[in-house]
Amino acid sequence: MNIDKKITDDLVANDISFVTTVPCKQLAGVIDEIDAREDIYHIPSNKEDEGMGLCAGAWMGGKRPAIIMQNTAIGVTVNTLATLIQYYRMPLPMLISYRGELREPVACQVEMAVHTKALLAQMNIPTYHFHHQADVEELDAILKYTFMCNKPVAILTDANFWGGYGDQ
């Protein structure tokens, strides 16, 4: 199974046509796949809160958005999630590279990993954790759930899910 293609297919099947990204090594393949799809307007953002603003506007304009980012972004976007996405009740699937988990080579990434689920829980954000490749089978249902309830929803994808980092 090509995970990058499967994820992108699920986005398109759920009518998601506006995707903003802040890059991560683990997400490089899916970002390439999204960039290549004609059904999706791919708009890289410089910071994740900016990206959430773009998504909020796109949704009010009639397009279904999604954001792809690292878990460090949860630290950046707490205010935006609370006062824009949640306050105005907007749907936002967040495909998140969960750095600092098992097989992580960079120690500093662990410092935000230990806060990630606690912050998401504190904010009452529905959170799913993809650890094995087969977990991706739930993505379609998670996307439907997100646009049913009009909430931000986090999908944490760790290094084990992506198959590790290779030789490091």
Added chain:
Amino acid sequence: MIRSEILKEIAPILRDQLVVCNIGIPSQELHAIDDQPTNFYMLGTMGLASSIGLGLALSQPKPVIVIDGDGSILTNLGTLPTIANNVADNYILLIVDNGSYGSTGDQPTYAGKKTSLAAVAQACGCENVVECQAEDTGAALQAALDSGKMTIIVSKCESGNAKMPVITMDPVVIRDRFMKAVQAS
């Protein structure tokens, strides 16, 4: 001329357009001067008006006018390269540049000192950047609408706020009536 005087003057131009308005006193002023379902008021999240407006402009064909401030642009300076590289010809960013953080007590911004936001926008790759004096804002805005080209307007005005009530409308109501106005033919 201060921001509220500009807003009063351009209200007839704004009335029929989709408007995304910056957090704080700018939204309170616009709401008090001419509340419209086509106005999206930001109640929180400083800095994101220009981003919300860009996402909106890229997702539907109607013109979108963003009323932003110099302080908010400085907060989210990364917005200008994104705007420049994702051209939406139905997008107008009006930066009311009074050189101060009006909603928090008129503390000076760097835009009121050595930093030129028009020059920054140009350096970021924005193609139609207009700097004008407050008195000429209406004419610049109308010209931008008529041009059908993505335009950044930096309107240099004096610092100061009108006393207006806080917006008490529920955010979901603001958003819902705005989305209905976006969809209306």
